[in-house]
Structure formats: C-alpha cells, structure tokens
Amino acid sequence: MKLPLFNAPRAGLCTCLPKYNINTYLGRCAHQCIYCYAVKFPSFVGPASPRLKLLDQIESMTRNTKLKHPVMMSDCTDPYQPLEREYKITRRCAEVLAKHGFPLLIVTKSNLVT
Numbered sequence: 001m002k003l004p005l006f007n008a009p010r011a012g013l014c015t016c017l018p019k020y021n022i023n024t025y026l027g028r029c030a031h032q033c034i035y036c037y038a039v040k041f042p043s044f045v046g047p048a049s050p051r052l053k054l055l056d057q058i059e060s061m062t063r064n065t066k067l068k069h070p071v072m073m074s075d076c077t078d079p080y081q082p083l084e085r086e087y088k089i090t091r092r093c094a095e096v097l098a099k100h101g102f103p104l105l106i107v108t109k110s111n112l113v114t
C-alpha cells in the first residue's frame with residue numbers, strides 16, 4: 001500500500017502540482033462550514049470518525065512511496081477534529097511523514113494544529 005495521490009481531474013483547469021492526500025478523519029467535519037464542498041461525497045456525511053487503521057498503515061505506506069511529493073492533510077474533513085485531542089491520528093501521521101522527508105500541506109481551521 002502506498003500514499004494515495006490526490007486525484008484532481010488532470011484534463012480540467014487544475015494547476016496543482018502532484019501531491020498525495022490523506023484524510024485522517026471521515027464524516028462531516030465538526031466545523032460545519034456552510035460552504036463546505038465535502039458534504040457532496042458519501043464518505044463525508046454523518047458524524048466525524050477517526051481512521052484508526054491509518055495508525056497501523058502509515059509507516060508502511062510511507063516506506064512504499066518513493067517520490068517525495070507533498071502530502072496534503074486533508075482535502076475533505078479537517079485533520080484537526082475535536083476527536084484529534086483523543087486519537088492523535090493526524091499528529092502520528094505527520095510525525096511519520098516528516099521522519100521520511102515528505103513535505104506537509106496542512107489544511108485546517110483548528111488551533112489544535114499548534
């Protein structure tokens with residue numbers, strides 16, 4: 001298993017450089033922004049839930065990924081949900097990714113990032 005590439009449409013107007021994307025939480029983000037586009041995707045409705053399997057997978061995913069593109073956390077559910085205080089999934093993933101030299105792109109509205 002490798003880090004998943006961000007799958008923005010290549011034929012459209014997207015000018016993003018290649019990057020990986022990890023959602024450390026699924027479900028409806030606790031910030032509940034009225035403009036959030038993620039609610040149209042089936043995996044991002046219902047209560048926010050931690051992706052606990054990532055804690056076991058992130059080390060091997062990172063070791064199996066050779067190209068050091070930046071890793072975005074996260075494009076659909078804010079990676080610093082209130083649940084992060086308890087589960088620390090985003091923190092653990094960031095530590096492993098940084099240890100292996102992957103640049104991080106952290107997208108959050110939460111002060112938990114500090």
Ligand code: SF4
Nearest residue numbers: 029031032033036078
């Ligand atoms: S913080 Fe981001 S992911 Fe969360 S509801 Fe707002 S726009 Fe959506």
